[in-house]
Amino acid sequence: DWANFYNYTANTDWMNAVTQSGNAANHELSFSGGNEKNRLYGSVNYRDETGTTINTSTKRLLNRLNFEHYFTKKLTLALNLSYGNSKDDCNSVDILDMAFKKAPHMSIWKYDAVGELTGGYFTNSSTYQGNSWDTQNPVAISETENALRSTNNFMTTAHLQYSVNDWLRFRETFSYNILSSETKKQLPYSMSDKGYMQFRNEIHAFVKVPFKEEQINSLNATFTWVRQDENISEKGANEYNANYTNSYKQSYNRKKNAIVSSVNYKLYNRYILTVNARMESNSMAEDSYKWDKFYGASLAWRFSEEPLFKNTILNNGLIHAGYSYSTYHPDLGFSSYHLYSQNGSNLDPIFNPNYNNVNSPVNYTIHIPSYDAGLELGLFDNRLHISTDYYYKKLDNQYHLPTKNQIIELTDKGWEGSFDFSIVNRKNLSWSLQFNIAQNEQLLDKLTNLAGTKPAEYDNGVYGTYVAEGKPLGSIYGFKNEGVYASNEVAYARGRDGNIYYNNGEPLPTKYGQYYTYKGGDTKYKDINYDGTIDDADLVYLGNSNPTYTGGFGSTVQFRNITLTCNFHYRTGNKVINQTAMEAEGLYGKNNMSKKMLNRWRVQGQQEEGLMPRADLNNFYNYLPSDRYVESGSFVRMNYLNLGYAFGKNACRKMLVKDLSLNLSGQRLYTYSKYSGLNPETEISHNYLSESNYDHSRISPPEVYTVSIRITI
Structure with missing residues (x-):
């Protein structure tokens, strides 16, 4: 009799529902020509690409035109013009993250009480998982609420060069760059319009000292003066609800001057x-x-x-x-400079400038x-x-953000x-x-x-970033995971000899600080100092985020007109925090879970291999940062494989072309790693003073296959 029975009894693969195979088409036309006085080169490139997430696409147009004119042997002029336009259609919110968390028993489409499709999406404002944005139907959000971003970029550069003689040459370069970007989002509504203008002027002097015996001595020098003016502006609005909209406007100017010199002497x-x-x-x-x-x-x-x-x-x-x-x-x-913003609601649209120093x-x-x-x-x-x-x-007096008080x-x-x-x-x-x-x-x-300090709280899945003088950056600290307590009795606090601690004849349970008492089915963390309490004193070194070695290797084989090229990339010795697994195995909320949680603790005395902690709503103490989610990030990946064939001159002549080649290529075709997550190649951070190496991947990096044909007429 429940009206939403069919809406809550689906078996939906949400990740599959919001992902797709992406396609890309790249077209390029180039031309060149000229004579003794003039040279001309131009190209037009158009790329149309659909993403691996539904309702995402990119269209890009790039035009280039280069012109050179030789007034005399000493005086030359070169002009470079380029214009680029791109249009990106993307999702207003992170629907991959929404799909990752979405409960699988909820339906994409809405059914009536008798199980008939109504023709719409199941998008109740309040669902089993709550009423926040990230618990809504990701397919419906993607189909109805999108974001559009349009970018235009025009750049022109002029080079004027004059050779006084064989040993002295001058060159002046003018460049002007205009960049504009407009973004509109529907969920929640927001728009921004950004502009960037840059003017750059460079004056170079090239000197080659004329020695009588140049095979013995050689002296070259370059002197450069650079001036650069920049103007950056941004305006936009954000709608927080139906009655309140925040608008803003800001801009600033920046000027740079540089003097550069270089001298090279050979004997x-x-x-x-x-x-x-x-x-x-x-x-x-x-x-x-x-x-x-x-x-x-x-x-x-x-x-x-x-x-x-x-x-x-x-x-x-x-x-x-x-x-x-x-x-x-x-x-x-x-x-x-200072920023000014204006705030006002739709009901009371009073201009209210806020002075932001x-x-x-x-x-x-x-x-x-x-x-x-x-x-x-x-x-x-x-x-x-x-x-x-x-x-x-050596870097001395390095200013560290965001604390702003560390040297x-x-x-x-x-x-x-x-x-x-x-x-x-x-x-x-x-x-x-x-x-x-x-x-x-x-x-x-x-x-x-703050030297040598650790974060005081670990109940939010954040790993400690302990730093100490003489130690490498990127060290990861957490607790040692020893499985699951089989029963309440096993969770009693014990000393080094394994004997239970008692207080007035009553056994003392193991606690997390002063907040929580561990029970059967909870995660067992090693009590390093055997004081019966899991706290900062039990944190241990779990590894380092920085790889010991990075590099690559490859090979190229060419037989007649056939060329085979392959390249590999590798990284060894680093540790990765599998944040994706931590979220998927932390049964403390109503989000979608990993299948591993089917083998979770349920009754007192239960003890078996691979047993997961019990379900405990809103309790994070079973999923504190520990070595369970710190894994080896070492990997070897086949980054690129290409098979090319170049047609011979006779074949090209018959087809009335100068050159013709065909290439088949693939990217990220295979990865060897013991890492259990989706992608061991996490981005190496530049701020290991305050963060560790997390893997938040929702999908594996896509494999890319390309067929290309190159024709020269």
């Missing part, structure tokens, strides 16, 4: 000295801190040019080392001394190339290496291998204020 093409300097001012900085400065120098020895290495397997050998020192003030605020940045300077050294080798007629580099950078000193060091080996190089057959590897480490040398 016998063996000994090389390079000196660089740069000074840059920013109108948004405080007056006494206007100029950022950079100085650098490097030495190189091309030892392969020494007589000792002539007529050997060594074709190129270079050792280089450098030092640089830079100082700058952090661009954390905009002290040169943006805080000025703290007046201090960041100092960054850095060192680097490297080796380059070319062997066996340059069939084997090997290179390796080491760098060491930190960091050491950033690492190394990288690569080789490229042409194994076979014949007329109709070639085969080459490539490999690269890199390691980076950031150490905290000094931290003022």
